[in-house]
Amino acid sequence: MTKRRSRGDGGLHWDEQRQRWIASVTVGYTPSGKRIVRKGSGKTKAAAHAALREKIREYEDGLSLAQTGYTVAQAVEDWLTYGLNGRVASTVDKNRHLCKHIITGLGARKLRDLSATDVDRWLIQLAKTLSTSTVQRIYECLNRTVIRAMARDKVKRNVVALCTVPTGKVGRPSKSLTLDAAKALLNAAEDTRLYAYVVLSLLTGARTEELRALTWTHVDLDGRPDDDDPVPPSIQVWHSVREGGDTKTRKSGRTLALPLRGVVALRGQRSLQDRDREKAGEDWQDAGLVFASSVGTELDAANVRRAFRRITKSAGLNPADWTPRELRHSFVSLLSDGGVSLSDIADLCGHSGTSVTEKVYRHQLRPILLTGAAAMDRIFGEDTRTGA
Incomplete structure (x- = not known):
């Protein structure tokens, strides 16, 4: 029994x-x-x-029976829906675009069955076609997804944290226009709607997102030349694309003096906008923007890129080789080549220090470094004797 x-x-x-x-x-x-x-x-x-x-x-461990079939795709969607609260729409859209790679490669996997080996193999495949920085951002999205899932008892541990990001494809390095190319670009832009935008990007170094959000209330085209402490014409670039209004760095909010060409270009931009307003009539949407569409609405990055490609082509440059953000790089390089100190350039660009200015933005235009030779000539004079 x-x-x-x-x-x-x-x-x-x-x-x-x-x-x-x-x-x-x-x-x-x-x-x-x-x-x-x-x-x-x-x-x-x-x-x-x-x-x-x-x-x-x-x-x-606190895992419910229903969660044993919880997939990576479900975890990603949960993070995108609830884990990005407080972020601006553009940030959510960017992360959603990055997460498409996760859903395509790992989405069908059950989250509890996902292993570090699975993630390593997937990252290596991504690195064959994407840049290192893009792979890094996709990895960060997956890592945050699993961290959120752990906090809600959907999975026991984060295997993504055990993986490293492989080196991806080498991206196209940023570069700078030469002085002659910059002059050709300004001439090509002169009869276009983007002329003032190109002038301010190249001659003040303002970021492209700062210029797209610039309003007329932050533009002073007259200045106060007769004051005891004269104030030149200027623009205030205080715009933030971040939720809560904080700028990219502490020095990002800054007031930039306008060169004469910038003042003339902005006056032309105001006249152009007056004509647009009259033509649009009741369709005009007045947001006070300096750079707007023909009906007053805000320009997006794609609008600017398309118009900029046409200008570069007219200037005899290859449109595929240049983007609007490289006008800011050109601004830094042209000033550096003109003898302006790196600390002054960093202040103009709104960088918190000179490290980013030097490593990322400055592209030496002269192939020969002259500083050492010029200093030695000053020290020893112009004695050309070769010595005994």
């Missing part, structure tokens, strides 16, 4: 329809007194017990 199992040992029976052994055990009770049962199945008794032990571990 078989011995009766003790209370709490659970049960084991053969399911004829499924042709599998079913092991079950009561792990607790709901507030209403209903039993909470966990079951495991297998082709053998040992397999059924092993599956049951796994279900019990999940229950003790």
Whole structure:
């Protein structure tokens, strides 16, 4: 006669329809007194017990039975929907675009079955076609997704944190216009709607997102030349694309004096906008923007890029080689080549220090470094003797 199992040992029976052994055990009770049962199945008794032990571990770890089928795609969607609260729409859209790579490559995987090896292989595949910085951002999206899932007891550990980002494709390095190319570009832009935008980008170094958001209330075309402390014409670039209004760095909010060409270009821009307003009539949407569409609405980055490509082509440059942000790089390089100190350039660009200015933005226009030779000539004079 078989011995009766003790209370709490659970049960084991053969399911004829499924042709599998079913092991079950009561792990607790709901507030209403209903039993909470966990079951495991297998082709053998040992397999059924092993599956049951796994279900019990999940229950003790706080994982519900319904979450065992929770996929990477579901976790990503949860993070995009609830984990980016407080972010501006453009940030959410950018992350959603990056997460398409995650959903395509790993979305169907159950999150609890995802391994570090799976992530490593996937990252290596991404690195074959994407730049290192893009792979890094995609990795960060997945990492934050799994961290959120862990905090909500959807998975036990974060295997993504065990992986490193491989080196991707080499991206196109930023570069600077030469003085002659910059002059050609300004001439080509002169009869276009983007002329004032190109002038301010190149001659003040303002960021493209700062110029797109610039309003007439932040433009002073007259200055106060007769004051005891004269004030030149200027623009205030205090715009922030960040939620809460904080700028990119502490020095990003700054007032920039306008060169004469910038003043003339902005006066022309105001006249152009007056004509647009009159032509649009009731369709005009007055947002006070300096650079706007023909009906007053804000320009987006794609609008500017398309118009800029036409200008570069007219200037004899390859449109595929240049982007609007490289006008800011050209501003830094032209000033540096003109002898302006790096600290002054950093202040003009709104950088918190000179490191970014030097490493990212400054592109030496002269192939020969003259500083050392010029200094030695000053020290020793112009004595051309070669010595004994």
